[in-house]
Amino acid sequence: MEAAPRSEPAPLLRVEDLWVRFPGRMGVVEAVRGVGFTVGREKLGIVGESGSGKTVTGRAILRLVLPPGLVTARRLVFDGQDLLALNEAAMRGIRGRRISMVMQDPKFSLNPVMTVGSQVAEAYRMHADASLEEARRRTLEMLAAVKIRDPERVYRLYPHEVSGGMGQRVMIAMMLIPGPDLLIADEPTSALDVTVQMQVLAILDDLVTQQGMGLVFVSHDLNLVASFCDRILVMYAGRIVETCRASELQQARHPYTRGLLQSLPRVDRPVAELPVLQRDPAWQDAFP
């Protein structure tokens, strides 16, 4: 389908025929329907609108889909290990340390009764055998790395005392401090101002290019993903409808991708009326 990423060895993560189902009163909701992709030491973007299954795909990789939600896959292999076959204790060894996930909303992801600094330090001590002093030092470094101006002061703040953008940067620091091999970032920067967003993306970019981290970047922002990622998966109604190199997104073939691109207003391209996406029921079932 597409050329393998630069590095020749086996991909970090291989997903084949992933399904996520949620049984409910009105029948079974199929949130993800037969998705397959690989992630190497690269930036992979997953784009789609709300309800397309992009977030659930990220959560399923970390086995964070709670019952009654049901995850099945022909293969879900991370670094030679079958994630679906691991017991919960083994999975805890992978979560955070090897595969980490930045969630969308810091308000619900941070512990409200712990200072943000001690939460980040705790994340470090969970995975590295470090003294309190060492954890504190690393935390302050990490907070500075995510462009928090006064790390000493922010270390002592509680989550309700930090702004949304600052909270998101704290989350990113917490997820990066154990040095994961694969980071799943679910809309990590949509709460941030554009300039801060660029700085945070640069941190992630450098981790991929310099330390060989793999990044799955889930976002609804097509232009951002096109300029930031290496490859893009476009999801619609639980399926991947298009896969392409990020640089070739403008030449996308699927009508859904084309429709999404055209419906975006652009500073450099004035239009009297924005073309509105006309959804075709056939997209639900057509494989790419």
Next chain:
Amino acid sequence: MITVGDLRVTFGHGASAVHAVRGISFHVEEGGAYGLVGESGSGKTTVLRVLSGLLGTWEGRLAVGGQEQGARRDRAFHKMVQMVFQDPYGSLHPRHTVDRALAEPIAIHRLGRQGDSSRRIVRALDEVGLGPAFRFRYPHQLSGGQRQRVAIARALVLEPRVLLLDEPTSSLDVSIQAEVLNLLARLRREHRLTYVLVTHNLAVVAHLCERLGVMNLGRMVEELTVAELRAAEPREPYTRQLLRASLGYDRRAVDALETFD
């Protein structure tokens, strides 16, 4: 239509005082659309809250529709000026039907004599592209885009002349955003409405407005026309940086980012 002169807003007292808006002036002519752009903390939403009357403690001059406005506004002001908020999940009462949400402003302004209320509600829903079938639904039965249409209908039901829009599309998916932006552009044309739009999205401003003011830390950095923005000719480095960042990610540009304090 709207004239703001040397507007200042301060929260708190003494050493802990926060100067949210530090002397902002701008003018919007009747039927015009003016965008206020800035990052979080720039004071753009505070300006909108002063315009709408939601915030009563400010200094400076404000005239709307040729009338000087103070801290308290009369009923005629609110009939003339309506607001659409960012989050339609939060701005609609979860246990009120669409009908009740739209009937309330009509009742407050005593416009509902002899079945007139019903006519106004149906007409407002029709204008935002929602049929009468939506009239007795609850917000949870609507999609995000439909909810934002209801919020716009609620603002329109009084037939205002000014709409204050606070990030009206930033909680919507891009395809739905396009529908709502088209709707706002059409309503403005048809009713000769005056818009003040607050957003962080330069592309949305470029689509909907003719002029914009760029704010940073409570000050107006510069005012420019959308044509100047499109031609990528802002004068101020702050605006140029904002424009560049909004065009997409560029690793080399990140190292050149400056902080404007």
